[in-house]
Amino acid sequence: MFGCFTTERHDELRAAVRAFAEAEVLPRVPEWEQTRSVDVELIRRAARRGWMGVTLGARYGGMGAGHLAKTIVIEELARVCGAMGASAQASLIPTGMIDHFGSEEQKARWLPAICRGECLPTIAVTEAASGSHIAGAKGAARKRSGGWVLRAEKVHVGNSHVADLHCVVVRTGAKGELSAFLVESARAGVSVRPHVPAMGLNGFSFGTVVLDDVWVPDENLLGAVGEGEDAADSSSVLYGRANLAAVSLGVHRATVEETLAFAEERERYGRPLSRLSTAEQRLGQMLANLDAAGTLAYAAADMLDRGVACDGTLMAAKLMGYELGVESARLAMEVHAAAGASMAGPMERFFRDAQLIFSPAGTSDVQRLRLARLARGATARGQWSQRFAVGPAPSVVPV
Template structure:
């Protein structure tokens, strides 16, 4: 059990995901690192385990297991492969938009397919010129009879090159009520992908660019109502994005601690194992303390979310603590490994590269601090998405 938050069923899920990650993901890491491109086969294999549907209600074929179970799943995959942890977390963002804003017909059409692993969803908000400023986006949707015509570009889209169903937020009018969200199938005419660009880390995962040139989608593909685009974007980021990325950081963080302690125990200096040196013990102690703190903060936040309690601030803090502590531990890990950590025969340099990829999505640490300052000052704005869309689950309550 972890801090009293998890049940035996959670731990059985952890063991199942960990065994899968060791058997299926770890052997493929050299290939992913060498090619530095999306790994379609492993992404689909993970999806077929049913883990993309961990938060999908059982009525739609999902596990109905909740956010803590989702956190454990992503964490255990990321402990072995940050890329595959990122793949699942990005798919979960795609789940959120349908689960919370989809019509009954949209839910019955797409959620069972996602839960089976037949469909990988994404969410596409960020644009080249506006970045994370949602209200600055320029991609558009124009109504023509029973269809909408979509034009524009989206960048840094998680699962861009493996996704089947993209949730795009585009402009249908002026101002904050002029943004709307649509389901966009990847095989529609006029839709294309820019070539995948090699990145520093998360090799095997894709976060690329979508191009829409007069793409026609039926009006039935509108998520919610016209004007719901801001709510789709913000709620997905707060409830899923921050929690999911925290889970990826936690998995990478755990890998950093495990690999570094094993290295320190096995490597000798001046006739003694590194782990016996007080200076090294100090660093290992700081890493272990940071990991335990990040874990407690993350599990506490998603436990509140599963229980339907207000936790928007806790989710922000979990992302902030998770990312910053993993980066601190990455630096300490490199200090302990010294020159040995610079070579690719050891995984530590991969963990360090992957850890940096979690900093920007769903808000940088500076953004989280600004929002938390607003909480402290009592001037925080907007809905408590955790109250609106949180709630208990069978597994969380078990």
């Protein structure tokens, strides 16, 4: 399974995450599908396994295992439940944001708690009127009394109803530059709109966080004034793209495994469905799609771990992970026919979940746009993977 990228210790990590997912997450999936509720305790139980600190160093209590290990964690959770994979990746994005832009004091305060699973962060950037256009955000902060007062309404915030800490990007100063702030969810003026279920990823909350004149001290400014767009964009590229590729990959793998098993068990014309050429064509394409998406996702994470410039590969991994995953979901439904639409089996859940990877960390159009601009050298700041290169990942991956 993409063994050219992984080590024996990666395989041990995969086995540990898979065992947790199958024993503790899978039995809860039917309830989530029926109630569309968010299981806060189970999400925190996963966080207490230390997986939110998979990319963080030992000085903060992290695993120091790198982005490839992170991909494996998210993929294995998403293979059993797309919502759980989505929850893990949603808190890993702001973890990278704090690691890259936080002061030593901020890192010492928040990163150990994240590694222990005691703090689940979110990245709160998107607004209803601006979408993926970070620079279009209208939420603002004004300077006051040794700190800042924030007023904003952030939408599609992953883990909105679970989070302890929000990484918020708003406008500051007379020039209206974007700046980032760490805002504790318990602060006065912070509220979350009621959870609204979506068409898929049942069990995952991605709702609206409202900041109504929320005061935070100066030490909660993340990075310097005016670095908010950089903080959000770099985290989206380096963590968001790879994370969403991993969620797609997990759902994609589950789709293929389920369809292969169904085609072997179901008979048509006196033989297994998998022996009919029409089904074989679809199964073969699904396997090719999975291999292509997985190879790209693993290659991107491996390049990031090795300190190789790979912004474009990360974007391509998200783009093709979603596009190929959705194509395989459609082919799987064709193999299942009417049986695929039944809620008695998981196929209709996989089909719905696959669609929900389109928007987070940028739609397919956003990825294509950024790839084209990168190719012609139109990215003024260079590649984030070069700026935040950490060099080769450790050869030993703690489980």
